[in-house]
Amino acid sequence: MTAYCVNCGEQCRARYPFCRACETDPCLPESRIGEALGMGQETSVIDFIYRDERLQLIYAILICTVVSIVLGAFTLSLYFILFAATVLGIRAREYSIRSRCVAVGPHTLPEIDRLRRLAAHRVGIQAPPVYVFQSPVANAYASGFWGDCFIVVNSGLIEMLNHDELLFVLGHEMGHVRYGHTTWMALAYPVQGQHRMFPVTDLLQLLFNAWHLRAEYTADRGGTLAAGFADPGVRTQIKLALGSTLGDEDAINSILTDLEGAADDRFEHIVELFGTHPLPKNRIREIVRFARTDKFREAVGKNSL
Secondary structure: OEEEEEOOOOOOOOOOOOHHHHOOOOOHHHHHHHEEEOOOOOOOOOOOOOOOOOHHHHHHHHHHHHHHHHHHHHHHHHHHHHHHHOOOHHHHHHHHHHHOOOOOOOOOOOHHHHHHHHEEEEEOOOOOOEEOOOOOOEEEEEEEEOEEEEEEEEEEHHHHHHHHHHHHHHHHHHHHEEEEEEEHHHHOOOOOOOOOOHHEEEEHHHHHHHHHHHHHHHHHHHHHHOOOOOOHHHHHHHHHHHOOOOOOOHHHHHHHHHHHOOOHHHHHHHHHOOOOOOOOHHHHHHHHHOOHHHHHHHHHHHHOO
């Protein structure tokens, strides 16, 4: 089919109103272009999509959907496997503790048993079992699931603390028990220590750390209630940070003086999110604040024996 340029009359490509020269001529009037396009010459628009493009797009969407479902199901299944392992681990740990530790009772370590019952009364729970584990490491923890909880206190911590400070520690762990922290920790951190094998636990830990920090502050309030005043909790935090030798009276007074004039550091609270416990000075500050509240004073008055 022969066609001619509507501007100069030269032969041009079929279905095109201009020849190559006129088509690229910058001086061609816009009105002339409009007239040419409106002359009713036959035009056609082809479908130039590459073969199977849409089909491949559909395949990609379907595959991504299936993979997302499979990975989601796998991750969820892995989580429940880890959770089941955690529950079994708690039971196994309790059995191991019963066989390797000394259970506190009226006839075995009666002074600690009296503190156990007193702390439980002041915190407002039924006294859970307490075990003493022979270890120089100054540590204590609560463990259990769905109310079946127990507390372990290392002998090194008992040797470091006095009567009131040990009462604070027991009250702290019972605070975890009262508010179900041990159950949520089992849910949040399944199979602790296995994060290298199961990276999903790192994500869960990061998501729950903000709650975990507040849970520690809550437990410190339980310890302060059990002790009856702030000083034992403050001394305990300093001794855990510095040791019983360095955490003397002068160190305690100096730290408290520094904290009185120091403002909260928001950056420190962000840093805390990447740890397992609040910073000692923040814990001391919160213990002192709680002990100054009317709620605390009222509770201590009612719970005094």
